[in-house]
Amino acid sequence: MTEPKSKSLARGFAKDDFNGISEKTSSFANRNDVFLAVNASTFDVNTNELRGINVQGEQIFKGQSNIYGRTYLIYKEGKLGYTSDPLKEKNIDFSLVGFFPIIANKENVIHKFDEDYPHKGNPNPQQIIYQYSDGQIGFLTVEGRSNNQRGLTIEECCDILIEHNVDFAYLMDGGGSISTCINGFMVNDAPERSGERPVKDFLYFKE
Numbered sequence: 001m002t003e004p005k006s007k008s009l010a011r012g013f014a015k016d017d018f019n020g021i022s023e024k025t026s027s028f029a030n031r032n033d034v035f036l037a038v039n040a041s042t043f044d045v046n047t048n049e050l051r052g053i054n055v056q057g058e059q060i061f062k063g064q065s066n067i068y069g070r071t072y073l074i075y076k077e078g079k080l081g082y083t084s085d086p087l088k089e090k091n092i093d094f095s096l097v098g099f100f101p102i103i104a105n106k107e108n109v110i111h112k113f114d115e116d117y118p119h120k121g122n123p124n125p126q127q128i129i130y131q132y133s134d135g136q137i138g139f140l141t142v143e144g145r146s147n148n149q150r151g152l153t154i155e156e157c158c159d160i161l162i163e164h165n166v167d168f169a170y171l172m173d174g175g176g177s178i179s180t181c182i183n184g185f186m187v188n189d190a191p192e193r194s195g196e197r198p199v200k201d202f203l204y205f206k207e
Contacts, residue, residue: 001139010094014028018061022048025186025199029202038179038204039178039180039202041054041098049063051070053086066097080129101170120154125145126174127178128157129169131169146193149189
């Protein structure tokens with residue numbers, strides 16, 4: 001669990017372009033002198049496209065269809081939340097497509113959203129963003145696949161976060177995409193033998 005002191009969460013795109021090529025989280029972090037950066041959205045690894053409606057300040061970018069009925073993570077006025085339609089939300093800083101919230105109001109809400117989730121009950125590498133009721137934001141990065149690491153199920157992740165009194169948590173892209181960089185260095189083992197996977201966007205903090 002990583003909880004930066006800064007509360008100025010931001011989102012960035014690979015090579016600073018929504019339609020650009022993918023980029024490793026470590027590359028993005030070093031290129032932008034970022035204290036902490038993690039992979040964010042799900043994307044089609046075959047076409048290299050992000051999914052859904054992506055709001056970025058005053059800009060709107062449209063990607064591939066939002067499969068599995070996924071909800072959007074939104075960030076507004078320092079608070080994380082979720083919505084089925086970011087275009088109906090006002091004054092949000094950004095929206096992105098991960099999977100779905102797993103905790104809301106300090107309660108497990110997985111059962112409300114996981115009907116079509118393809119990895120239900122399977123331990124995997126996971127990337128989860130969470131927030132306490134006082135506004136503090138953190139990330140739970142779960143290693144897996146490499147070095148005989150098991151990973152965790154989303155239910156197990158949820159249990160850990162509820163034990164820590166987390167108010168809200170959202171499941172972002174996991175599996176081979178997980179990457180968490182602090183001061184330019186990867187702090188998790190890459191899930192795949194080929195090493196760190198390039199991804200399409202990032203959530204980050206500057207000091």
